[in-house]
């Protein structure tokens with residue numbers, strides 16, 4: 001068990017993130033732990049590490065993030081360079097490895113997809129994507145989040161769909177440029193749920 005490592009990471013992040021981001025991060029780690037209890041595919045400590053690491057690059061300046069991308073040989077498309085808010089997810093795995101000593105590939109995947117989601121995610125990826133949205137500190141910010149919270153514990157794929165759909169709706173209202181991956185995530189999980197319901 002790696003709970004000592006979990007405690008150590010929490011301390012490091014407390015020092016490196018601002019207070020609001022730290023509270024969010026801890027919320028994601030514990031929400032992810034609860035989801036891991038329900039969907040029981042991994043050791044809980046591993047999922048907590050993914051939760052603690054998911055925004056580890058978020059408090060770095062953009063030049064620092066770009067440097068981390070270069071050092072980690074991570075390709076950033078023009079779209080990402082035009083939307084710097086999305087970059088922390090892509091460079092997160094490299095930062096988790098270099099700054100925090102986390103080499104677990106499944107954790108890296110969960111960090112990488114936590115903002116946009118992706119089609120056909122692993123359970124770990126889905127847990128982190130969902131936990132990022134439903135953790136307790138999100139209270140009051142997102143309308144009807146209670147419904148998504150409940151669904152996260154009854155139907156994880158449906159919760160992913162609901163979050164992707166809600167995110168797209170929000171981005172469209174803001175007039176933001178949509179990452180094709182966000183749309184692909186919504187479409188993939190919509191189809192999955194429809195096919196499943198058709199069969200039942």
Ligand code: DGI
Pocket residue numbers: 024055058083085086089114115116132167171176177178179180182
């Ligand atoms: O890092 P967090 O604040 O916890 O949350 P996040 O990583 O899920 O989202 C970071 C930002 O990215 C947030 O302001 C919403 C935005 N975002 C998510 N999907 C897209 C997006 N922005 C654009 N332009 N396009 C997207 O598809």
Ligand code: FE
Pocket residue numbers: 054055058088089114115
């Ligand atoms: Fe994030």
Ligand code: FE
Pocket residue numbers: 024028054055132
């Ligand atoms: Fe987050």
